[in-house]
Amino acid sequence: MLDFGTITTTIDQYLHSVMPTQAALIVECILVALCAVLAYVMLAIVMIFMERKVCAAFQCRLGPMRVGFWGLLQVFADVFKMLIKEIISIDRSDKVLYNLAPYLVVMSSVLTFSCLPFAQGLQVLDFNIGVFFIMAASSFGVLGILLAGWSSNNKYSMIGAVRSGAQMISYELSIGLCILVIVVLSGTMQISELVEAQRDGWFIFKGHIPAFTAFIIYLIAGNAETNRAPFDLPEAESELTAGFHTEYSGMHFGFFYVAEFMNLFIVAGIASTLFLGGWAPLHIAGFGAFNAIMDYIPGSVWFLGKTFFVIWLLMWVRWTFPRMRIDQVVSLEWKYLLPIGLVNLLIMTICVVCGWTF
Amino acid sequence: MNPTFIDTEKFRAQMEELRRNGMDFLRDIIGMDWGEEGLGAIYTLENSSTHETCEIAVRCTSRETPTIASVHDLWSVAEFYEREVYDFFGIKFDKHPDMRRLFLRSDWVGYPLRKDYDESEAINPIRMENEIPEDVQRDYEIAEDAERELYVKQTNKIFGDQYIINIGPQHPATHGVLRFRLALDGEEIRKIDVHCGYIHRGIEKMSEKMTYPQILAFTDRLDYLSAHQNRHALCMCIEKAMGIEPTDRVQYIRTIMDELQRIDSHLLFLSCAAMDLGAITTFIYGFRDREKVLDIFEEVTGGRLIQNYNIIGGVQADITPDFARKVKEFCNYQKSKIEEYNNVFTNNTITRKRMMGVGVLSRQDAISYGCTGGSGRASGWACDVRKRHPYALYDKVDFKEIIYNNGDCYDRFLVRIDEILQSIHIIEQLIDNIPEGDYKVKTKPIIRIPEGRYSAAVEGSRGEFGVFIESRGDKSPYRLKFRPMGLPLVAAMHKILKGAKIADLIAIGATLDYVIPDIDR
Numbered sequence: 001m002l003d004f005g006t007i008t009t010t011i012d013q014y015l016h017s018v019m020p021t022q023a024a025l026i027v028e029c030i031l032v033a034l035c036a037v038l039a040y041v042m043l044a045i046v047m048i049f050m051e052r053k054v055c056a057a058f059q060c061r062l063g064p065m066r067v068g069f070w071g072l073l074q075v076f077a078d079v080f081k082m083l084i085k086e087i088i089s090i091d092r093s094d095k096v097l098y099n100l101a102p103y104l105v106v107m108s109s110v111l112t113f114s115c116l117p118f119a120q121g122l123q124v125l126d127f128n129i130g131v132f133f134i135m136a137a138s139s140f141g142v143l144g145i146l147l148a149g150w151s152s153n154n155k156y157s158m159i160g161a162v163r164s165g166a167q168m169i170s171y172e173l174s175i176g177l178c179i180l181v182i183v184v185l186s187g188t189m190q191i192s193e194l195v196e197a198q199r200d201g202w203f204i205f206k207g208h209i210p211a212f213t214a215f216i217i218y219l220i221a222g223n224a225e226t227n228r229a230p231f232d233l234p235e236a237e238s239e240l241t242a243g244f245h246t247e248y249s250g251m252h253f254g255f256f257y258v259a260e261f262m263n264l265f266i267v268a269g270i271a272s273t274l275f276l277g278g279w280a281p282l283h284i285a286g287f288g289a290f291n292a293i294m295d296y297i298p299g300s301v302w303f304l305g306k307t308f309f310v311i312w313l314l315m316w317v318r319w320t321f322p323r324m325r326i327d328q329v330v331s332l333e334w335k336y337l338l339p340i341g342l343v344n345l346l347i348m349t350i351c352v353v354c355g356w357t358f
Numbered sequence: 359m360n361p362t363f364i365d366t367e368k369f370r371a372q373m374e375e376l377r378r379n380g381m382d383f384l385r386d387i388i389g390m391d392w393g394e395e396g397l398g399a400i401y402t403l404e405n406s407s408t409h410e411t412c413e414i415a416v417r418c419t420s421r422e423t424p425t426i427a428s429v430h431d432l433w434s435v436a437e438f439y440e441r442e443v444y445d446f447f448g449i450k451f452d453k454h455p456d457m458r459r460l461f462l463r464s465d466w467v468g469y470p471l472r473k474d475y476d477e478s479e480a481i482n483p484i485r486m487e488n489e490i491p492e493d494v495q496r497d498y499e500i501a502e503d504a505e506r507e508l509y510v511k512q513t514n515k516i517f518g519d520q521y522i523i524n525i526g527p528q529h530p531a532t533h534g535v536l537r538f539r540l541a542l543d544g545e546e547i548r549k550i551d552v553h554c555g556y557i558h559r560g561i562e563k564m565s566e567k568m569t570y571p572q573i574l575a576f577t578d579r580l581d582y583l584s585a586h587q588n589r590h591a592l593c594m595c596i597e598k599a600m601g602i603e604p605t606d607r608v609q610y611i612r613t614i615m616d617e618l619q620r621i622d623s624h625l626l627f628l629s630c631a632a633m634d635l636g637a638i639t640t641f642i643y644g645f646r647d648r649e650k651v652l653d654i655f656e657e658v659t660g661g662r663l664i665q666n667y668n669i670i671g672g673v674q675a676d677i678t679p680d681f682a683r684k685v686k687e688f689c690n691y692q693k694s695k696i697e698e699y700n701n702v703f704t705n706n707t708i709t710r711k712r713m714m715g716v717g718v719l720s721r722q723d724a725i726s727y728g729c730t731g732g733s734g735r736a737s738g739w740a741c742d743v744r745k746r747h748p749y750a751l752y753d754k755v756d757f758k759e760i761i762y763n764n765g766d767c768y769d770r771f772l773v774r775i776d777e778i779l780q781s782i783h784i785i786e787q788l789i790d791n792i793p794e795g796d797y798k799v800k801t802k803p804i805i806r807i808p809e810g811r812y813s814a815a816v817e818g819s820r821g822e823f824g825v826f827i828e829s830r831g832d833k834s835p836y837r838l839k840f841r842p843m844g845l846p847l848v849a850a851m852h853k854i855l856k857g858a859k860i861a862d863l864i865a866i867g868a869t870l871d872y873v874i875p876d877i878d879r
Contacts, residue, residue, distance in 0.1 A: 055638075058639050058640040059638070059639050060642070060643070060646060066440050072729055104872065155524075159545075159860070160524075229636050229638075229707055230636065232636065233861070236636065236861070237530055238531040238633060238634040238635075238636065238864055239531060239860055239861055239864050240860075241530060318637065319639050320637075320639060321636075321637065321706065321708055322632065322635040322636045322637035322640075322706060322708050322709050322712065323635055323636025323637075323708075323712075323861075324709075324711075324712070325712060325859060325861040325862070326545055326859065326861065327545075328708075328712075
């Protein structure tokens with residue numbers, strides 16, 4: 001398989017040969033940031049288009065068909081519309097926090113996004129507490145949502161933000177437990193090693209029952225983390241008009257919108273990295289020829305394929321279920337998912353200690 | 359309709375007597391201005407088990423301070439009806455807990471439905487500033503700090519210092535311009551105050567200047583989802599008064615169209631209830647199928663939402679040749695789709711959790727609040743006008759009155775789903791047997807109703823829709839009153855909302871299925 005590590009090393013060596021170390025580092029940082037943000041935006045556009053088409057399919061519609069062939073340019077038109085819209089300032093709102101909030105949300109999202117391993121060697125950061133860092137980075141997005149709700153001077157926003165806070169902090173626990181199950185199974189937190197360990201079999205197969213349970217819980221909790229139906233109470237449009245981002249317009253709203261979509265991608269990306277082998281191809285022990293053919297498919301295709309499969313699963317749920325009530329959401333987490341997650345972690349530990357894994 | 363006139367002094371005792379004798383359903387209170395003879399009101403009552411009706415009229419002698427004893431403790435819905443009468447006629451109700459205007463602004467001058475009301479714009483100009491709500495008390499106080507500034511302290515007489523939030527008048531879940539003010543404790547609702555009148559058009563007032571055929575056009579704009587039934591009621595009332603007997607063909611067409619309209623309304627109910635609970639796919643499914651009903655309407659009447667089809671003595675135009683085929687096609691199609699709704703939405707665990715046991719309205723309260731239609735039948739009250747006082751062809755067709763007993767949101771939802779099937783059943787019995795004949799009876803070019811009081815009621819899509827006409831022999835009515843289907847539902851809101859959360863308010867509002875133009879008129 002193609003190792004992107006060689007390409008990045010070549011660029012790194014070239015930069016170091018033509019300029020001093022400090023300057024080379026700065027140039028590298030800028031290049032990496034540009035690539036990350038560009039990939040972020042491109043994927044967001046793909047996802048918005050996908051959501052519209054998937055949703056249309058579930059609802060027996062065609063979705064956007066007019067702008068461009070098969071509606072392909074619809075999202076670009078939407079983005080352009082959003083860009084030329086006025087950013088409204090709200091009377092008696094907390095101006096600084098109000099303007100800061102969307103950037104916090106989008107920052108947290110980009111930061112987490114850049115940690116995802118898109119292919120072998122194609123990731124920005126790879127250090128020994130990678131998974132831990134992803135969790136930390138993704139969890140400060142809720143701060144932006146809380147600030148947005150607080151600073152908007154709107155009671156709907158406020159209720160939406162409080163709901164969001166209660167929901168996200170609760171479900172973070174389940175996500176943490178599910179990730180711990182995989183960390184226990186693999187014995188490492190470094191993302192490259194996690195994926196490397198799945199070359200001979202994905203963790204969802206290796207860890208059998210506890211890993212599969214963790215995968216399901218992760219999908220439920222991940223759905224809640226991204227504020228999508230049936231957990232879309234923070235922005236429940238029929239209750240709170242738009243929840244925490246009621247008062248935002250133009251690109252400020254756009255940031256929330258894009259961040260929400262990319263959080264879905266991130267949740268799916270982490271799921272595919274931890275449970276479905278990330279960029280590692282599908283290998284079945286004993287089928288050498290089959291494994292060799294699978295190796296010809298590039299790692300980035302594997303990663304994106306798995307991620308979009310998980311995204312499709314989550315979209316299916318989103319367009320099928322009605323919305324839950326806040327007390328039901330919280331009791332689902334604290335009464336069901338969390339205890340199940342804890343027992344599941346215990347089972348996984350026992351399995352690993354006794355060597356009952358594949 | 360011949361009401362018994364009672365003196366204001368004996369009125370209260372008489373009403374208590376009637377209430378004791380089982381007259382437990384107050385259908386409507388009709389405010390009246392009889393000119394020289396004074397202001398007053400007509401109460402129409404019904405016994406919910408024997409369906410025996412009676413009308414009581416009460417007249418005040420004084421025009422300056424007209425007062426009638428309140429009956430809000432005997433029939434809960436009277437609280438809202440009396441506020442409406444106060445709003446339009448200025449009749450004060452003694453011992454009423456909350457004598458505010460219901461529809462008009464609190465700074466409105468005069469009482470518009472009185473005959474001596476001055477309409478000039480100088481008295482009631484278009485006001486560009488917000489009204490000061492009647493429940494806000496303004497006191498001038500001096501600040502405690504060193505500056506000692508004079509400031510206005512506002513205290514709310516209804517809510518005190520609770521956390522108040524507005525649901526509406528522009529809100530996706532109120533399905534129109536209705537406004538609730540809620541006092542919240544976290545997510546829980548402590549108190550609710552309903553504000554109506556954002557789409558009040560004064561239809562009853564306008565009717566007093568219009569000819570009868572002109573008034574017909576208003577009915578479609580009341581509850582636009584039971585446009586046919588509304589117009590059916592008014593046509594029926596006028597025909598009754600003039601002694602016109604529509605042909606059998608007309609009765610068949612009217613009955614079929616009424617039921618198609620009911621299916622249309624219930625499909626929209628299903629879609630919007632699902633939408634309010636966040637299930638957008640079901641919303642699209644409902645609208646997809648409703649489109650087929652609207653296509654039939656469009657072909658026959660020329661209109662989709664507002665059809666203007668019934669006229670005095672018949673219908674506007676004859677049905678098209680392939681009407682029967684299209685309706686039968688639709689019936690077969692729709693029967694198969696109910697299963698789909700149940701699979702994707704009704705039987706979903708989250709739906710059941712959100713609706714079951716939420717917003718319970720007991721049978722007793724349903725009758726006391728006069729919540730007719732699907733909401734009343736979900737509480738176990740057999741209140742279908744088609745069964746109680748059959749009209750058109752409803753005594754000739756076989757159909758079941760759907761009754762559930764829990765009175766919660768889920769039952770209110772199921773009632774409508776089952777009623778779609780019953781409506782299809784009614785249509786199937788009629789569609790093949792439409793007799794030949796005229797589609798309208800010839801009437802005089804100018805329609806005058808003989809002197810007297812007339813009323814008619816039909817089962818609208820969401821309850822009993824009634825029409826009351828008092829005529830003095832002119833070509834326009836002396837007084838015309840529509841009984842709203844939605845106002846009792848909204849009046850019962852505060853009872854249903856006990857201990858509910860914000861999300862429950864949305865579920866309750868969705869399943870009560872009120873339409874705002876019908877409440878406000």
